[in-house]
Amino acid sequence: xxxxxxxxxxxxxxxxxxxxxxxxxxxxxxxxxxxxxxxxxxxxxxxxxxxxxxxxxxxxxxxxxxxxxxxxxxxxxxxxxxxxxxxxxxxxxxxxxxxxxxxxxxxxxxxxxxxxxxxxxxxxxxxxxxxxxxxxxxxxxxxxxxxxxxxxxxxxxxxxxxxxxxxxxxxxxxxxxxxxxxxxxxxxxxxxxxxxxxxxxxxxxxxxxxxxxxxxxxxxxxxxxxxxxxxxxxxxxxxxxxxxxxxxxxxxxxxxxxxxxxxxxxxxxxxxxxxxxxxxxxxxxxxxxxxxxxxxxxxxxxxxxxxxxxxxxxxxxxxxxxxxxxxxxxxxxxxxxxxxxxxxxxxxxxxxxxxxxxxxxxxxxxxxxxxxxxxxxxxxxxxxxxxxxxxxxxxxxxxxxxxxxxxxxxxxxxxxxxxxxxxxxxxxxxxxxxxxxxxxxxxxxxx
Ligand code: UGA
Numbered sequence: 001x002x003x004x005x006x007x008x009x010x011x012x013x014x015x016x017x018x019x020x021x022x023x024x025x026x027x028x029x030x031x032x033x034x035x036x037x038x039x040x041x042x043x044x045x046x047x048x049x050x051x052x053x054x055x056x057x058x059x060x061x062x063x064x065x066x067x068x069x070x071x072x073x074x075x076x077x078x079x080x081x082x083x084x085x086x087x088x089x090x091x092x093x094x095x096x097x098x099x100x101x102x103x104x105x106x107x108x109x110x111x112x113x114x115x116x117x118x119x120x121x122x123x124x125x126x127x128x129x130x131x132x133x134x135x136x137x138x139x140x141x142x143x144x145x146x147x148x149x150x151x152x153x154x155x156x157x158x159x160x161x162x163x164x165x166x167x168x169x170x171x172x173x174x175x176x177x178x179x180x181x182x183x184x185x186x187x188x189x190x191x192x193x194x195x196x197x198x199x200x201x202x203x204x205x206x207x208x209x210x211x212x213x214x215x216x217x218x219x220x221x222x223x224x225x226x227x228x229x230x231x232x233x234x235x236x237x238x239x240x241x242x243x244x245x246x247x248x249x250x251x252x253x254x255x256x257x258x259x260x261x262x263x264x265x266x267x268x269x270x271x272x273x274x275x276x277x278x279x280x281x282x283x284x285x286x287x288x289x290x291x292x293x294x295x296x297x298x299x300x301x302x303x304x305x306x307x308x309x310x311x312x313x314x315x316x317x318x319x320x321x322x323x324x325x326x327x328x329x330x331x332x333x334x335x336x337x338x339x340x341x342x343x344x345x346x347x348x349x350x351x352x353x354x355x356x357x358x359x360x361x362x363x364x365x366x367x368x369x370x371x372x373x374x375x376x377x378x379x380x381x382x383x384x385x386x387x388x389x390x391x392x393x394x395x396x397x398x399x400x401x402x403x404x405x406x407x408x409x410x411x412x413x414x415x416x417x418x419x420x421x422x423x424x425x426x427x428x429x430x431x432x433x434x435x436x437x438x439x440x441x442x443x444x445x446x447x
Pocket of ligand 1: 123155212268270273274276
């Protein structure tokens, strides 16, 4: 099947390359000539595990190419997937990139006789596809839905694991407004033998938001209990969670063995969630609910806890550091999570800001995210010294704050340390090897 994907960001590029790897003929569209040139030369424009190899493979098979010209890309295509960004503007999603894309698609539809289905993959609030997108497409095509197709097919890709997640989805949600669109989506996803959810487009949109909201809720809930444990004292949150995790509803046994489901990975106490999805999606749904006159109390609470959580790091350190200006601190990890160079909404942004305010002598390391971090903090970056060799540098500082659980930081406890304070903001370091004398963390109530 020939498919057009508009947008080559994390979602568009991964979707395009994976659909091509499953045998479809994919043309991606991007307005940036530099991106188009690089991708056609097999050079990924984002950092994503296994993307480089797969991109080269689909190009060499003649299954994938990128163009700036939407009209050329839509030639002979019966399904176009829109996967452009929906950035957040004061907690509300900005639809201008989508609007631009669908206007052009609408104009194209006005000129053709054949049927084409427009499927939205970008994350949009419930009702967007069957109202805003429908209206724009109908206006610019001069036709009604039915003469063209309309669908919504949300993604559930984790950054860093996006290729794996696309190739091995838990389910595929196919939102549709016309049965012909559903038929095309069935054909597109035929190579995937997984559960398929067939619903209207606003249900598809809400499935995506609910999924992220529930995961974010778990994280804020456990962080609140972690802060409670630390304040009450005499409790380590890890003893609490390890006791709770044994409940069969979190971790059932099959053949007498624990399943250890993935959901437990979203119950780890820490310095809060970040990234381009959880914060933005919960804010967007809250804002939509409020505009409908609903109080959205849960979403407010989840966001409030998360907003405050990175500040716990400095707050806990303050209990024993009187003058931060006399201390040198090494930050380990700047990206919002490991295996990505993305720093959007990373707790590291807030934690470094707090420490800069306190005049700490700040050093930082990240395996891949230093450049993005510098761009994100702007002038403040000059107040941080970035180091390449964190292992070699570690004994030159008084405090180490581990923010992003990159696997290489597990080595911390194999190094000979100078009794500096190690602040593990992710409960990441091997629990049984922790020497309490210099280990500090979230949710660790002093005994
Ligand atoms: C998330 C979802 O997991 C994907 O299913 C979804 O498709 C994607 O958003 C999206 O909406 O596009 P992602 O943002 O890439 O994916 O990252 P996650 O691995 O889910 O982590 C999100 C944040 O939660 C990270 O900052 C992570 O450090 C944090 N987290 C995770 C915690 O603070 N505590 C935990 O226990 C688990």
